């Protein structure tokens with residue numbers, strides 16, 4: 001099949017690579033062209049705009065940073081919809097707002113095209129080996145057409161009738177990540193300052209009902225001071241803000257998210273935007 005891919009960042013590149021690896025013809029576009037080199041070397045075809053990607057394909061996937069960027073790449077000048085023929089299916093996997101995914105769904109429908117939202121849980125290693133978890137919202141007809149492509153990203157897929165249900169499910173997952181990592185960071189610094197070896201504390205967690213895999217992987221990185229990015233800290237702050245907006249719209253109290261927003265804002269203002277989101281611990285290690 002001819003498949004398009006727009007957005008070749010940390011997650012987009014390995015996901016696009018899996019489509020190529022399955023033998024499809026892949027048409028790609030990214031703001032920064034240099035990031036397409038490894039995929040072009042394997043046969044992917046560069047397009048100068050998302051509109052050109054849509055002209056060459058009937059299905060395109062996107063993995064982009066923020067709601068504004070997705071809206072621009074979909075509906076803006078030279079965006080996907082500009083080049084789409086009736087029946088075109090755009091599956092976006094980015095973490096964005098439910099307000100935007102609902103709007104895109106309506107807009108595509110008015111042009112006799114389809115928009116599915118399929119945000120993913122997992123990070124770069126899961127994007128690389130095809131073990132992401134997927135939440136897919138939108139029409140069954142469009143889903144049946146893209147199911148095999150989404151299966152390349154992960155085999156665990158939860159289906160939702162509406163796009164905003166899928167979008168909010170992903171935001172809920174990231175609320176948990178932000179809360180757990182903020183708590184872990186505070187706990188490790190508390191241990192450090194009270195003469196408890198933080199590695200011993202992680203070991204205690206690992207033997208208890210409190211354990212979570214993320215405590216072990218991110219806890220070890222925090223102790224070792226390894227903040228090589230798998231998920232940029234700036235994107236975590238974006239997601240916390242998206243959670244809070246969505247919570248406000250549904251009259252839900254989420255005070256833990258407000259605390260996480262405060263911590264992550266401080267981390268961003270301290271220059272850690274392009275480090276891994278676990279670098280939030282550096283804020284707590286500052287002398288008070």
Ligand SMILES: NC(=O)c1ccc[n+]([C@@H]2O[C@H](COP(=O)([O-])OP(=O)(O)OC[C@H]3O[C@@H](n4cnc5c(N)ncnc54)[C@H](OP(=O)(O)O)[C@@H]3O)[C@@H](O)[C@H]2O)c1
Nearest residue numbers: 007008009010011012031032064065094095123230231235
């Ligand atoms: N990393 C993770 O572990 C992870 C996991 C699940 C979900 N997500 C979500 O997936 C999405 C992508 O994440 P990522 O980690 O791949 O981020 P990333 O490496 O920052 O990639 C972001 C993508 O958006 C593009 N972009 C950014 N600003 C743009 C602009 N103004 N105009 C056009 N394109 C622009 C980037 O293009 P350039 O290459 O030119 O910068 C790149 O293709 C985000 O919504 C994130 O929250 C990430």
